[in-house]
Amino acid sequence: MNARPDHTGLPDDTELLTIGVFAARSRLSHKALRLYDRLGLLAPARVDAVTGYRWYRAGQVERARLVALLRRVDMPLAQIAEVVELPGPQAADALGAYWAGVEERAAVQRALVAHLRGRLSGERDANMYEVRTVEVAEQAVLCERKHLYSDELPQWIGASIGRLVQAAEGYGGVAAAPYVAYYAEVGPESDGPAEACVPVSEAGAATRVEPAQRLAYVRISKAQVAYPQILSAFEAVEEWVKEKGLTVTGPCREIYFADWDAAGPDDEVCDVAFPVSG
Known part of the structure; x- marks a missing residue:
């Protein structure tokens, strides 16, 4: 069944290999090869209509090894199916984008683990956050308020601030960093409300x-x-305010001073703040 080697002495890419030989060359199990066939990732070159026995082309070994390596970095099979069909440079870009997402999720999980360890151990690191104060001048703001749960919050923040920034053009433009104020808890079972705010240069109706x-x-x-690790930042400010004998005078807020899309997981992007007096 195997084709003869060409004049270079190397096997022709059209050489047909039994599933056993192909599995050994590609470093994939028979079970994995059958799964990848069902998913359309790696179809055999020939299947015996009577016995169901499979043969693969020698030229498919490189694709099989690529699939195996992509699985080693936990890329979902559906995404692998897309990557292996792309030209080399585009496939490399797709892999880079996937891995950037993995690293961002890992950074979020690290922060969550730190938050949970502090809660579970009762030994929260007092030096994790540096509490500062700042005086903010009177300012006019455009606002959009909504009742929503924590899983709805990230998408709503971006969309609502985007709308308000666009509307700010009619009020002399954005004058300071946008922020989101919380008038009640926003969590899995509590819907706020939250209020997105954009300071503007000119007051109006x-x-x-x-x-x-x-x-x-x-x-x-x-x-x-x-969420929920951001709660530790709010708690740090609340504890500091209590220790200093100050009074909270308004809703807590998240102030977004950096370009969210351009920022990496470890880049500072937000101030968690409470208005205080005393």
């Missing part, structure tokens, strides 16, 4: 004037913004 105020805040990374 659709704006609200926020008074001058002092903010106590901590600065956190993109990975630390994810």
